[in-house]
Every structure is written in structure tokens, then in C-alpha cells.
Amino acid sequence: MTGAEKIIEKILADARTDVQNTERELEERRAALEAQYEARAQQDGEKILEDARQDAQEGRRRQLSMAQLEGRKAILAVKQELIAQAWEGALQALCALPVEEYRALIGKMLLETATEGEHELLIAQTDADRLGQAFLDEYAGPLAAKGATVRAGGFAPIRGGFILRTGGMEINCALETLMRMARGKYDAQVAEILF
Template sequence: MSGAEKLTAKILGEAESFAEQVISGARQQAEAILTKARQEAENRRKQLLEQAQKQAEERKRRTRTIAELEARKALLAAKKELVEDTFARAVARLQQLEPEEYRKVIASMLLAAAETGTEEIIVSAADRARLTDDFLRQVNKKLAKQGKQGKLKFAAETRDIEGGFILRTRDAEINSSFPALLRMQREQLEPDVAAILFA
């Protein structure tokens, strides 16, 4: 082998060695990049999975909370309806009292509501048949004993009211119908009614 061949062989050997080192380095670098990319992909996958689980749990919690709120609203609506029904039944029971008992209740209410004893009494058509002129004379006598004028009279008109009466003065009307009286007392009565119904 001549000197030039040796030199060429040496250069080729060194070039091959250098090329192998470069290739080996590139392989190591590529392997490191791939390993890092795999690790990052795995971390991202775990992160996305964690996020998805948290979001699913949050949606589940929100759905459960909404369902609980809807259930509470439905329960409150049912309770409110039951209380409404109870007050409506109370009015109906007052209207259905025996005639004598009904007259006693109305007389008591008139004695308490009449300020001067000269007011007009407006009742329903059904009550006008139940509350006779004799009934009114007795109420007026009791009013006179209280120091009032005792000149209550039935109005010519009747109204569509559910029991009780409307007392008309020169200036105003005082609604003493059963529904109106219950409405006025409702705030005080409702807690007791609810306690009895839902105990």
C-alpha cells in the first residue's frame, strides 16, 4: 500500500468513525427527543384524563345539586298547595256550619266589626236567605246594649262572597268575608297550620 493509499484509508477510516459518532450521537439525540416526547405525551394524557374526571365529577355534582333543588322546590310546592287547600277547606267548613251556628258566628263578627251600628251589611244571596230580619233585630239589640245605635240594615245588593259579609259605611267598605279574614290572619296562622300538617 502506497503512502497515498494509506492516507486515503486513514482519512476514510476517520471519516467513517466520525460518521458513526455523528450517527450514534444523532441516534442518542433522537432517542432522547422521542423519550422526552413520550413522557410529555404521557403527562399530557394524564393531565387531560384528570381534567376530564374532574369535569365529570363537577357535572355530576351540579346535576345532583340541581336534582336536589328541584326536589325541594317540588316538596315546597306540594306543601304550599296543601296549606292552600287547608285554608280553602276552612272557608268551606265555615260556610257549611249549621244555620244556627252560622248565625252565631256572623252575629259575633258583626258585633265586633260595627263601629257606629248604622252600617249596611252586604252578604251573598245564599246568606241573605239564611240571615233573616229577625236575626238582624237581635244583633241590633245587642249593639244597642253596647252603646251603639243598633241600626244595622241589609244592603239591597248582594255580592258573590264566600261567607261572612262586607260592612259598608258612608266612606268605606270593610271586607269581613271569610276568605278576607283568613287572608288577614294567614301570616299568623300559617306556621301553626304547617306544623299540624307536616309534624
């Protein structure tokens, strides 16, 4: 081999070594970058999964809260319905009192309500037999002692009790009206009894 060939061979060998070193460095850089990106992707993936887990837990918590709220609303609605049924049952029981008890109740209410002067008594159609003229005659004396006179005035669209007209004014003593007014005052006590 000649001197020039040896020099060329040396240059080629050095070039091959440089190429191999460069390839090795590039491979090492590629592997390092790949590992770095893989680590970052792993971290991002874990964060995404953790965020998704937290979102799912929050969603479950919200759904559970909503279900509990709906359950409480349903229970409250049932309780309110039971309370309303209790009041309706009480009204029906009052309207269905035996004649003498019913007349005594309505008579007491009439004596408490009627003031001095002339009044007109309107009753439920279903009370025509129980609160007719005989009833008015029975209470005429005690009413007269108060300076009140009461005459039959016909029927009112009520379930029980009466409406007392005096001049241009009406005093509503219908049992359903009185019960409705009592509900606001006694609903809590009824609920305690029921529940």
C-alpha cells in the same frame, strides 16, 4: 497497496468511523428527544385527564346540587299547595256550618264590628236565607244597645261573612278575606299540623 492508498484508506476508515459515531450520537439524541417528548406528552395527557375528571366531578356536583334544589322546590310547592287546600277546606267548612252555628258566628262578628251609627249589611247571595231579615231582627236589640242600627244592603261577591258599610267606608268581614289575613299569621302552625 501503496503508501497513498494506505493514507486514503485510513482517511476513509476514519471518515466512516466519524460518520458512524455521528449517526450513533444523532440516534441517541433523537431517542432522548423522543423519550423527553413522550414523557412530556404523557404528563400533559395525565394532566388533561385529571382536569377532565375534576371538571366532570364538579359538573356532577353542580348537577346534584341543582337536582336537590329542584327537589326542595318541588316539595315546598307541594307543601304550599297542601296548606292552601287546608285553608280552602276550613273556609268551605265555615261556609257550610249548620244554620244556627253560622248565624251565631256571623252575629258575634257583627256585634264586634258595628259601631255607633247607621250601617248597611251586604252578604253573600248564598247566605240570603241564613242572614235575611230574621237574622237582622234577632241582633237588632244587642246592636241598638251599642247605638248601632243595621239594615240589609243587598249582596256582595263574597263566599260567606259580610261587608258592613258605614258612610263612605266598608269593613270587609268576608270569610275568605279573614282567612287570607289569618294565613300570614297561622301558616306556620298549619304546616306543623300537616307535616
